[in-house]
């Protein structure tokens with residue numbers, strides 16, 4: 600009840616307020632309180648990060664996570680001052696910057712792709728070790744993204760799309776990058792659905808393909824590049840990718856033997872999808888996914904030739920084919936003992952199952 604005070608204002612009485620405890624009031628003991636405790640309300644939300652637990656089902660994953668806390672390098676501490684931009688022709692700058700823009704489709708999308716996988720792992724209550732390993736990969740991918748950005752902005756300030764190239768090859772490079780990002784956007788759209796669609800063993804098999812591809816690529820780039828700052832960056836990124844590969848192998852060793860035939864077949868299909876997507880950088884982009892204009896490949900080949908003249912270690916087409924094949928055969932020997940059939944990859948001369956390709960469900964990432 601509201602009372603009027605002496606000034607005529609309405610004063611709020613203490614009727615709705617919790618009175619302070621009386622000095623003489625005796626606090627209940629825990630047993631008494633427990634008798635009156637209500638059952639907790641259920642969490643009805645599907646895909647919710649609550650409640651938490653910290654169970655570890657794959658100790659090896661946790662061990663790799665602990666070892667990854669210090670990645671042992673930082674993009675900011677690379678010797679970027681040693682990069683002799685002035686000593687390069689405009690086309691050499693455009694060409695190397697172009698390659699990093701191509702890489703960025705795979706490696707600069709890494710932070711967002713793995714962050715999304717990490718949130719998904721929280722929402723589906725995966726073991727702590729899986730959540731932690733996604734976090735670790737997200738952090739590493741942020742470093743790889745930083746290298747893409749640093750190289751591009753040093754060679755083509757405001758690049759890759761915000762600069763105004765001065766040569767025909769530079770203009771072709773910019774046009775190619777616009778097309779690459781158009782395809783990257785298509786990948787991202789599919790990934791967002793795919794990541795929620797597949798259980799962890801299938802996601803990890805797809806990630807495995809990405810990590811096999813990336814560790815192979817960076818190893819070759821490290822070996823063939825003579826520009827010191829890039830050589831050093833490729834060495835470090837390659838080591839990170841090798842660790843991501845270990846994460847995938849540690850989990851898959853546990854889960855692959857438990858899969859049913861349908862799940863195994865899904866992995867076979869995912870490998871074909873991974874091959875098509877990753878060929879965009881490991882080899883050349885197959886038309887099954889990559890929507891590109893007729894000028895794309897001739898322009899890319901010219902840019903690669905020019906980048907090589909500056910000491911940038913892009914393998915030629917035949918070397919790329921052999922390298923990609925070695926990587927894929929490596930993957931094949933990992934999964935086949937678990938009864939997972941490998942897809943036919945006629946592009947690089949690998950026999951296997953003929954499987955359909957679904958462009959909307961591509962998962963692999965670097």
Ligand SMILES: [Fe+2]
Pocket residue numbers: 706709739740743813840965
């Ligand atoms: Fe990466």
Ligand SMILES: [Fe+2]
Pocket residue numbers: 736809810813839840843964965
């Ligand atoms: Fe990776």
